[in-house]
Amino acid sequence: MPEKSIAAIRKEVLLVSNLIIPASERQLRARPTPKETFTESAAMGWRALIKMRRNPEQFFDVIIQPFLFTAMFAYIFGGAISGSVQDYLPIVITGILVQTALTACMATGVQLREDMDKGVFNRFRSLPMARMAPLVGPMTADVLRYAIAATLTLLTGFLMGYRPGGWFWGVAAGWVLVVFSGWSLSWIFAWLGTVARSAQAVQGIGMMIMFPLTFLSNAFVPVESMPGWLQWFVNINPVSLVISAVRDLMNDGAFTMQVVWAVVGCIVVIVIFAPLAVRSYSRKV
Amino acid sequence: MSSDDSAVLAHGLVKRFGDFTAVDGIDLEVKTGEVFGVLGPNGAGKTTMLNMLATLLPIDEGSASIFGVDVAKNPHMIRQLVGVTGQYASVDENMTGDENLRLFGMLLGLSSKQARTTASELLERFGLEEAADRQIKNFSGGMRRRLDLAASLISRPPLIFLDEPTTGLDPRTRGQMWDTIRDLVKEGATILLTTQYLDEADQLADRIAVIDHGLKVAEGTSVDLKSQVGNSTLYFRLADKELVPQGAAVVEAVLGETPQITPEAAGISIALPDPNRAADVLIGLREQNLEITAAEVRQPTLDEVFMVLTGKPTDSGDGDEGDDAREVDRSDSQGGATRE
Ligand SMILES: Nc1ncnc2c1ncn2[C@@H]1O[C@H](COP(=O)(O)OP(=O)(O)OP(=O)(O)O)[C@@H](O)[C@H]1O
Numbered sequence A: 001m002p003e004k005s006i007a008a009i010r011k012e013v014l015l016v017s018n019l020i021i022p023a024s025e026r027q028l029r030a031r032p033t034p035k036e037t038f039t040e041s042a043a044m045g046w047r048a049l050i051k052m053r054r055n056p057e058q059f060f061d062v063i064i065q066p067f068l069f070t071a072m073f074a075y076i077f078g079g080a081i082s083g084s085v086q087d088y089l090p091i092v093i094t095g096i097l098v099q100t101a102l103t104a105c106m107a108t109g110v111q112l113r114e115d116m117d118k119g120v121f122n123r124f125r126s127l128p129m130a131r132m133a134p135l136v137g138p139m140t141a142d143v144l145r146y147a148i149a150a151t152l153t154l155l156t157g158f159l160m161g162y163r164p165g166g167w168f169w170g171v172a173a174g175w176v177l178v179v180f181s182g183w184s185l186s187w188i189f190a191w192l193g194t195v196a197r198s199a200q201a202v203q204g205i206g207m208m209i210m211f212p213l214t215f216l217s218n219a220f221v222p223v224e225s226m227p228g229w230l231q232w233f234v235n236i237n238p239v240s241l242v243i244s245a246v247r248d249l250m251n252d253g254a255f256t257m258q259v260v261w262a263v264v265g266c267i268v269v270i271v272i273f274a275p276l277a278v279r280s281y282s283r284k285v
Numbered sequence B: 001m002s003s004d005d006s007a008v009l010a011h012g013l014v015k016r017f018g019d020f021t022a023v024d025g026i027d028l029e030v031k032t033g034e035v036f037g038v039l040g041p042n043g044a045g046k047t048t049m050l051n052m053l054a055t056l057l058p059i060d061e062g063s064a065s066i067f068g069v070d071v072a073k074n075p076h077m078i079r080q081l082v083g084v085t086g087q088y089a090s091v092d093e094n095m096t097g098d099e100n101l102r103l104f105g106m107l108l109g110l111s112s113k114q115a116r117t118t119a120s121e122l123l124e125r126f127g128l129e130e131a132a133d134r135q136i137k138n139f140s141g142g143m144r145r146r147l148d149l150a151a152s153l154i155s156r157p158p159l160i161f162l163d164e165p166t167t168g169l170d171p172r173t174r175g176q177m178w179d180t181i182r183d184l185v186k187e188g189a190t191i192l193l194t195t196q197y198l199d200e201a202d203q204l205a206d207r208i209a210v211i212d213h214g215l216k217v218a219e220g221t222s223v224d225l226k227s228q229v230g231n232s233t234l235y236f237r238l239a240d241k242e243l244v245p246q247g248a249a250v251v252e253a254v255l256g257e258t259p260q261i262t263p264e265a266a267g268i269s270i271a272l273p274d275p276n277r278a279a280d281v282l283i284g285l286r287e288q289n290l291e292i293t294a295a296e297v298r299q300p301t302l303d304e305v306f307m308v309l310t311g312k313p314t315d316s317g318d319g320d321e322g323d324d325a326r327e328v329d330r331s332d333s334q335g336g337a338t339r340e
C-alpha cells in the first residue's frame, strides 16, 4: 500500500510538471547551430559504440584480416617480388595497412545502409537535428575499427620482423594518416550507402571499386614491373598516393610532398563526397 | 488564411507516388487543444498525409502550416513543434529502453544528465521501469508502442501525431493508451491521430475526418457522423439464405429504409434511428416465420460508416477488425460513459 501511494504521488508530480511546452513559449530555430551539430553527431557516435558493443562480430574483419593478409602476402609474394620475405615487409605492411582501412570503410558504408532501413531512422528524420549527424556519428565511431586494423597489421609486421626506419614518430604519423584516410574515404561509401537500393548493392559496388583501387596500385608490387599504360593509372590512383606517403613516413621517417598530397587528396574526397552524402541522405524517404 | 487558434492548417494536400495519387487534395484544420481523428481503411492515405505534415515526405501540391509555420519552407522549425509516433515503432531494436530515450534526449539538446533524468521519468510514467535495461527486440508490441510514444514526448511538443496508436494492442493495453492520450490532452497537447476504428475515434476525438482513397469523404464530431449513420445498427442472420429478400422486405416495412445485405451469407444490417426499434424488426420477422440464427444491436462499424458515406464498402472491409473493435467497446464501456 505505501509503495503504491508513492508511485501515485510521483505520477501526480509528473503530471503537474508541465509535460507540454506550448508553441507560443518556444523559440524556434531555423537551422541547427554548429554546436548542436557537434553534440548530435557525438550522440550518434555514442549510439554506434553501443551497437558495436552489442555486436562484437562486426570486428571480425578488422581483427582477422590484418593477420591473415599480412602473413599470406608476405610469405607468398615476398621471395618473388623482393627476393626475401624480410625485404618485402616494408612494402607489404604499408600496402596492407591501407588496404584493410579501405575494406573497413566499405563495411562502414554497408552498415550505414543497413541501419538506414530501420524504423529508428524515421524518428531521426522527424527530430530537429542536423542532417549530417546520423552520418558523421557512426562514421567517426568507425575510426575505432580503422585504428584496430592498423594497429594489428603493424603488430603482425613487427612479429614477422618488420623494423621500420621511421622509428616511433614515423610509424605513429603513418598510423594517423592511415586512420584519417580511412575516415575520409568512408565518405565515398557513405554516399554509396545513401544512393544504393540495398546493403548488398553497396557491398557489390564497393567491391567493384575496392579491387581495382587496391590491386592496381603500388600496394603489393613495384610500379616499374607493370606495363606502361597500367603505370599511368597506378600513379594517379589515390590509394597509391596514400601508400607512398605512408611508406615515406614509416620506412624513411621523412615528411615528404607525398604526405602533403595524400592529405590534400583525402580532403578533396571529403569536400566532394560529404555534401553529396548529406544531401542524398536528407532527400531519402 | 490562418486563424490564430489552429494547430494544423492544410489546403489541398496532394501526394503522388508515380502515377498513383495517395493523397488527393485534402484540407485539414486542427484547432489548438483538440484531438482530431483521421479515420480511414488500409491504404486510405492516412500515414502519407501525416508524413507530409511531419516533413517526412515532401508535399507535392497544396500548402500546410503548423502553429503558423510553413511546413515546406521551415521543416526544421516544424520538427521542433511536432512529436511523431509513427505507425511502426521507430526506436532502436538493439538498444535498451533507457538508452533509446537518452539518445533521443541528447539529440534534442538535453545534456547527458538531463537526458538521463528525462528518460527515467518517462520510463516510470509509461510503466516501463522494469524494462529499462532490456533491448527493444525483447519488448512486446504494447511496450514498444508505449516507448515510442514516450520518445515523442521528450521535446514536450505542443502537437503530437499518433499514427494508429492502438492497432495490434489487446483491449486492456488499448484502454491504457487511450487514458495516456487523454492525459496528454489535459496537459495541453494538441493531438492528430489516425485510426481504422470508429469507436476509437469516437472515444478520443473531438472532431473526425473520414478519408478514403486520398479524399476526405466526411468531417464532423462523432455525433455528426453517427447521426448520418445511425447511432446503432441491428444485424441479424437468417437461417435460410433463400429468404433474404423477404427478410429485407420486413425491415423495409418496419423502418421504411432499405437494409444492407452484408457479404456474409444471409446477413442483413440496418442503421437504427433508435435502438428500441430493433425489437419491432425482430417481431416483424417472427410474424413472417423467418428464422434467425444470430442477432445483435451494436455501434456501426467503420465498414457501415463507409457504406453510408460513400455508398460502397471499404476495399479492405474484413469482419475481423469490426469484431475486434466491438470487443473493446464492451470491455471499456465505463471509459465510454465518461464522454458526453
Ligand atoms: N513510398 C510509397 N511508394 C508508393 N506507394 C506508396 C508509398 N507509400 C504509400 N503508398 C501507397 O499510398 C497509399 C496510401 O498509403 P498509406 O500508408 O498512407 O495508407 P494508410 O491510410 O496509412 O493505410 P494503413 O491503414 O494500412 O496504414 C497506399 O495505396 C500505398 O500503397
Ligand SMILES: [Mg+2]
Pocket (backbone or CB within 6 Å): B046, B047, B048, B087, B163
Ligand atoms: Mg498507415
